[in-house]
Amino acid sequence: MEPNYIIEEGQFLEYAIMILEGTVRMFKISPGGREITLYRIHSGECCPLMTSSILGEAEYEASACVETTGLVLAIPAEIFRDWTDRYKTFRRFIFKSFAKRIVIMSNLLDSIHFKSxxxxxxxxxxxxxxxxxxxxxxxxxxxxxxxxxxxxxxxxxxxxxxxxxxxxxxxxxxxxxxxxxxxxxxxxxx
CATH class of the missing domain: 1.10.10.10 (Winged helix-like DNA-binding domain superfamily/Winged helix DNA-binding domain)
Structure with missing residues (x-):
């Protein structure tokens, strides 16, 4: 099955995507074409790279493809930024997602650099x-x-x-x- 790309690196995002059901794989592609999986987003999660891209109004720093089809909630970027400013529980959810993915990314870097x-x-x-x-x-x-x-x-x-x-x-x-x-x-x- 050919992957279904939903976001390519370098895009400016118009919507924040919250995964309600399914799985999305986040990855980077090197200039030489090699790919590395950064992490997966599952049901009930959102991508911290997407969040930082929307909140920072910057290009998306990875690519994403659907691994398991499901259901998503697409929130316009402007509304997402407003909710992050306005709602403490929403902001806490976003920062917990950041914390979880930072640990995963740190483990990935340790693995690549320090393990055989x-x-x-x-x-x-x-x-x-x-x-x-x-x-x-x-x-x-x-x-x-x-x-x-x-x-x-x-x-x-x-x-x-x-x-x-x-x-x-x-x-x-x-x-x-x-x-x-x-x-x-x-x-x-x-």
Whole structure:
């Protein structure tokens, strides 16, 4: 399924989008075309980058695409700014969203700069397995993993092949099966 882009980096936003149902993935694209997922916005959330863009009357600093279709509330930017000024509980909601995403972004930067690719892949696979109901088989492509982890597809493929050779995972088209969870978990760097 081709992603449905709703916002591209550099746009001036006319509406604040509140996600009522569904999931939107926020990401950046490097000048060389590599993609990295920053975070996801789920039901009941709003994007702090969108908020800062609207409140600061500046260009949007990322791109967004719909991952799971749903329902949104589109609030005109002028009204959004007014609500932020006028309503304390709305402003608190916005700042809680900022705080939550700052932690996520900080963890992403730590991961990229301070953890090995083997550790990052291991942590990602364990998280994906838990999200899939503790299944040992994860449906994902090497290309999708490279976007999630912010590295080249070739680096992902090479590292996965080493893990397969060590009998820790098994690779098949569009799927990865964890065959030795304990060893995979031992690679996770805290």
């Amino acid at each position: 690719i083997r550790g990052r892949i291991s942590e990602f696979l364990i998280q994906m397995a838990e999200q899939a109901g503790h299944s040992d088989t994860i449906s994902i492509t090497h290309d999708s993993m490279s976007s999630e982890l912010g590295t080249a597809r070739e680096v992902i493929s090479r590292t996965l092949k080493v893990l397969e050779k060590e009998d820790i995972i098994k690779l098949s088209r569009g799927k990865i099966t964890i065959t030795n969870r304990a060893v995979l978990e031992s690679f996770i760097e805290l």
